[in-house]
Amino acid sequence: MIDELPWQEIFDAINDAICVLDPRHRIIKCNQAMCRLLKTTESRIVGRPCWEAIHGTDRMLADCPCRRSAASRRRESFNLKFDQRWFEVSVAPSFDEEGQVQRYVHVMRDVSHLAHEELALRETRQTLLTILDSIDAIIYATDLETHVPIFMNRHMRDIVSDDLNNQPCWKAFYHRDEPCTHCRDLQLLDAQGNPTDLHVCEAMNDEGTRWFLHHDRAIKWVNGRWVRLHVATDISAVKFLEQERRQTEARLRQAQKMEAIGVLAGGIAHDFNNILSAILGFSELALDDANRGQSNPAFIGQVLRAGERARELVQQILTFSRQTESEAKPIQVQPILKEALKLLRASLPSTIEIESAIQCDAVVQADPIQIHQVIMNLCTNASHAMRQCGGRLEVSLREEALSGEEAQKYPGLQAGRYLKMVVADTGHGIDPNNLERIFDPYFTTKEKGEGTGMGLAVAQGIVHACGGAVGVASTPGKGTTFTIFLPIIQQGSPVHMSHENLVPIGREHILFVDDEAPLAELGKEMLERLGYRMTVHTSSAKALYLFEQQPDAYDLVITDMTMPGMTGDALAERILALRPDIPVIICTGYSEKVTQEMIDRLGIRALIRKPLVRGDLGRAVRQVLDGERPAPII
Known part of the structure; x- marks a missing residue:
């Protein structure tokens, strides 16, 4: 039975180092664990004051727990490093009937493993804080119910004051009277109380000067409650670069369009001269008839038709030169290609022959002005390659179904139905060393002042934006062939509503x-x-x-x-x-x-x-x- 075990045997079986002190702090009893700790025997330490036997000093420690326990009349403790180990030293006083200290029970428990764990935790915490403070982003956590901030990294602490007065984040951080717009509809926990997915959004600051990418999610805090973790990264540099890139691309597209307009000038002048000849000539004939009291509606009809042609031509020029954002819509390439070749024919020398095989009326998703720009660029490049010796410009348009293996030859294409446009010339061809660079911005083999070097780069960008691809093959001395694939979205001609011939009347x-x-x-x-x-x-x-x-x-x-x-x-x-x-x-x-x-x-x-x-x-x-x-x- 345990009650029959000798007291000394129980005392010595305890792993904690224990000794009993008299009111003067002298050791009157100790167990074997204390002897092992002090590397001596009980007889050598009994009668000696604890500070001398344990600490090796000639006076009581300034923070002696015996003195504190006598004053507080309860157990007192402190941590002590002894023999390269950490101990929790606790002293419990015992009092006699008159309330005087009768003895102290002095216990030393080895807590080195706990100290090491606590040190590791402190080091881990400090490492984590160092990492969070070094991140150039706003990071903070708020209580999910009260929205009061409970953590901020250095970047956030530099922005706000230290005294937040337990205010919700929108008031403490942004001096608002209600939650921020992007946070109002955040659902960080589902109906079962489980965290939802990460919420991401872009927004500008209140001043409209910086862009931030916001990340919000619910995480479980150290005390087990759910909190909202918010990370906001400044993406202003990326947004401004993106805006600058769009503006630069727009300027380059406009410059390339103006270059194409210059090429068209001869064809436009040719068409306008023909139109004006018809208007002036038939107007004179109609006026002669009117002076003789006669009327010839056919002459007036010719004038009207010439005027319609002139209006369409002006509209084309204005639309093509207008600096607007591209607008992709279902279009047919066939009429655009025919009109471009018609204008191009008048501007090319007679030594260049044009052969066309335009057989497809399928519909693609694209901006008609940009498609016109691509056609003009490829055709003018082809004519430039043949301007000295003449040659043949071949343009074809047809539908082609690409298999998976065939589509792999063109980056970004998948198997499917495509509108295939081919522009081929019999000019001087392209040097193999330059073939891989022809789509690079500003790369050109033309003489200074003859081109911007942006035409093919812009053309390739337009085609890629439509989900298509551009291929090129060339043999020096024999010519160059450009092949364009545009994905077909429907077959046949779009439905056009014709205007009613009868014009309504009124009396207002x-x-x-x-x-x-x-x-x-x-x-x-x-x-x-x-x-x-x-x-x-x-x-x-x-x-x-x-x-x-x-x-x-x-x-x-x-x-x-x-x-x-x-x-x-x-x-x-x-x-x-x-x-x-x-x-x-x-x-x-x-x-x-x-x-x-x-x-x-x-x-x-x-x-x-x-x-x-x-x-x-x-x-x-x-x-x-x-x-x-x-x-x-x-």
């Missing part, structure tokens, strides 16, 4: 304003023949004065955009301020100032592109007066 009163007298007279005649009552002015200021006198006298206002003194948008704004319900139509030949934002802001009902055609004008007027919003004509 219209105020028509254009500073060009012939155009003002033209608008008046067109609309009067459709039944409308017309008041026409060539001065926007006089037109405004007239409207101010009788704002309810008119049912519609049509105004030119570019006019001296007061532009069309300014006139529309003044008129709508006087009478917000009156519909306004703006006519324009070409103006960068006319934007969708301006139209919506002013409340403009329709926008008509010059030159005015009676059918388009009549239909737009009728739709606006009937309360409809016609499709934009520009």
